[in-house]
Amino acid sequence: MxxxxxxxxxxxxxLGKATYAGEVDxxxxxxxxxxxAENKEKFSIQKERKVRWTIGTMSLAAASVALLLFIGNSSSSQAQNENDGMAKFISEIYNRQSQADVVYYTPDYIDILLGIEGMDENI
Amino acid sequence: MSEQELIQEILNGKTDLFAQIVDENQMNVVNLCYKLCGNRLDIDEVTQQVFVELYQALPRFRNESKLSTFIYRITVNVVSKMLSREKRIVTEDDSLRFERISEERNIEEDIIHNERITQLQNAIQKLKEDQRTALVLYTFEEKSYNEIAESMGWSLAKVESLIFRAKNNLRKMLVK
Known part of the structure; x- marks a missing residue:
């Protein structure tokens, strides 16, 4: 019912009139x-800062290493390319020299091919 | 120091002043907790939780309403949350500390009366939050419709409607 x-x-x-009879303080x-709670918060902030600092330092170090590797790599590839080009050029000259008349391909002619024509004259 | 100034001081970093708020309001919280949950929760623990949540909520407190009303609202929510977790911490000592409403009642009547009260407390917890808050403030804290409307930011008509619906729902839930 x-x-x-x-x-x-x-x-x-x-129920409204009911009051708690015990002592509460x-x-x-x-x-x-x-x-x-305040101390925990402070501790967690400090901890978070420490973690952030570590992550930041590690990221910076990793980025620096990556940058150095990149620079090193590009320098060496550039040098390698230059070396390759020069070797190819010289080998081409010697190939032509071996295929043609020896007298015709004088050191002067090689100088011309190398782009140092007339240097002796200037000296 | 006015209530508003006290709160401002606390928010400015004088956290020790919060003890004053706890001291002045703790018995009101204790009694409201008791009305809402009887001895089904550890009153001491609930009261502590209310003030911890009050401290966290203090920056959101608008001085449009009284601090006591704000505390009542937090108390109602904390009790509801803790009861929903079905936390039942009752010790023999606690149950003995509760006042008998009428000393003239015999044991049998006391049991029946206690059952009715527990049934009502359970039913109140099942109400929607706004209905429960309005009912508690009106019935237990003896706030007028106007005071409830002002403190909760509701219209007078809404307060009337909430209390009417709360009582209606309680009647539906309660059986003799």
């Missing part, structure tokens, strides 16, 4: 909990 309006009001009023407990 459901409650009537009067019965509900009566029970609500009774939570001031110190609450303040301690707040201090603990």
């Amino acid at each position: 459901k409650y009537t309006d009067t019965e509900l009001e009566k029970t609500l009023n009774e 939570v001031v110190d407990k609450v303040m301690n909990r707040l201090k603990e």
Whole structure:
């Protein structure tokens, strides 16, 4: 059977009048909990900063290494390319020399091919 | 120092002043907790939790309403949250500490009465949050419709409607 309006009001009023008879004092407990939480927060902030600093340093170091490797790699490939080009050029000259008349391909002619024509004249 | 100044000081870093708020309001919180959950929760623990949550919520407190109303709202939510976790921490000592509403009642009547009260407390927890808050403030804290409307930022009509619906729903849930 459901409650009537009067019965509900009566029970609500009774509940409304109820008071806790025990002694409660939570001031110190609450303040301690707040201090603990505050310290934890400070600790976690410090920890987070430390982690961030470590990650930052490691990233910077990794980036530096990567940059050095890149520069080193590109320099060596450039040098390698230059070496390859020169070797190819010289080998071509010697190939032509071996295929043609020896007298015709004098050192002067090689100088011409190398682009140092007329240097002796200037000297 | 006014309530507003006290809160401002706390927000400015004088956290020790929060002890004053706890001291002044703890018994109101204890009694409201008791009305809402009887001895089904550890009153001491619930009260602590209310003030910890109040401290965290203090920056959001608008001075449009009284701090006590703000505390009531937090209490209602904390009790509801803790009850929903079905945390049941009752000790023999706790149950003995509760006041008998009428000393004239015999044991049998006391049992029936306690059952009715527990049933009502359970039903209140099942209400929607806005209905529960309005009912608690009106019935237990004896706030007027106007005071509830002002403190909650609701219209007067909404407060009337919420309390009407809350009681209606309670009646549907309660059986003799």
